Amino acid sequence: MDFMEKKTDKILNLAIRRGIILPSFEIYGELSGFYDYGPIGARIKQRIASQWRKFFIEDIGNLEIETTIIAPEKVFEASGHLKTFTDPIISCAECKTSYRADKLLEEFFEHKNDLETRQKIKQLSFNEMFELIKINKLKCQKCSHDLSLSKVETFNLMLGTNVGPLNGIKAYMRPETAQGIFLDFKTIFRAYGLKLPIGIGQIGKAFRNEISPRNILIRMREFSQMELEYFFDPEDTELKINNNIIDTAFLNQKINLLTVDDQTKTQTIEYNEITIQDALNNKIIPNKLFAFIIYKEMEFMLNLGFKQNNFRFRQMLPNELPHYSKTNIDLEVEIDGNFEEVAGNSYRTDFDLKNHEKYSNLDMSIVNSNKKLVPHVVEISFGLDRLFWSILVNSLHKDKREWDILILNKNISPYIYAVFPLQKDDKILKKSNQIISLLSKNNISSYFSASNSIGKRYAKADEIGINYSITIDFQTLQDNTVTIRDIKDSTQVRKNINELIQYITDN
């Protein structure tokens, strides 16, 4: 019996009820795995993105760009996505169970102890795989029906389209935002006279044709990423920000880490506390720059309101690694007792630039401090929607009346201030409007509502994480003071409107 109601369920109900998120094109159905952001959700999402921008771009002298969603097939041929994102699927003609042809064959030859053939499977064309299935008379594992009567079909995780008239040019919607950055890197590096290490990032949509989208915002077919590609010279061990060598005191910071070793032990643990320096010494973190981004990431998470024990870093197992990655350390956030991946940190080496060099026949190297090289890359790739969702789930609290409320940090809440007239009185409404304009003039956006009783409005503001409510009452008309109520403990202070902006700025 499950006594604990899942936080995810509560958040989903709240999110749909209060216009935070909503299923897309719900009236037509037909496609799952797509969600829209409502008025409150869109604001929270934008503000999370702003925080990312502050932490990973502005604070450390990096650059942000915006590249296209659609790119020609060549780009993904070079990046390796066309190959690794396409799976050969064979479906039993009898019971319709589908298998991955490559995995089926690998399993078969492993059983036969023919490891040499097993090694070669990945290299085969889909037709060759089918031939092998025929020759070896592989059977359906479920109904034992002969699989040679079936056909190998391709499943492409990338969403394709055609650009141009008639059949046009084959193109794909990007499955990650990173490739645009790699393609533009050299030009930007030269145009700006940059020095390594330098990060170039972007926030944007990516698309994957998921077989089964699950868990609301966790696995969607259209989603937002915040990616930073950090270019560096692997032979230069100095860590520099804006040309300055930075203090490595951060290496003493402790992180929650689950290593490959931890995961292969029989006893399951969630993580160990270890300093970044130790992880670096043990070669779990491959280099100093990678160590730095792990540190930045942790700072970022704490700034968003997470507690250290809400998240962990997990070293990916060798068979989990993406095709471009030498080392991957994922950032995972606890949601209802499970750790969900929210960001992937990956050591992409020179894989991408080298491949684009090869496929385009153009030199992708740059000159840094009189040295010509193709830089290496460490990447921080946040799933913005996943981050958004994990923030909501981790922000769910009960107030003293046992009602569910969201407590969000001021830097990501949809509004910091709500403006509430105590009642629908013309004079009070007029005064409320004056306060909204006053806030607006000072670049503070506010939420307004005059419906229902003041108590209900407070309750609703609490539900969507508005930090403070400013209430205009009859006393305001007398002495120009308003009350400011804090979501965290529902306490109030009374302030004169003339000191309001000063008070807000000080808090």
Next chain:
RNA sequence: GCGAUUGUAGUCUAGUCUGGUAGGACGCGGCCUUGCCAAGGCUGCAGCCCGGGUUCAAAUCCCGGCAUUCGCACCA
């Protein structure tokens, strides 16, 4: 995609087995009363996922589609 599960106003839910006017709560609007923490009264709005079939009659039974959740597989 396969298997199971579920689908009733914006939300939660009764009714489905045994076919016969779809009911409640919250919500949203209006009016009255009140005025700082989900108040009360009156009143209104809003729903059987979609399509087909059986039947005098379908929310209810049957078929198909779509979607949800959970397994499997896949997966950043």
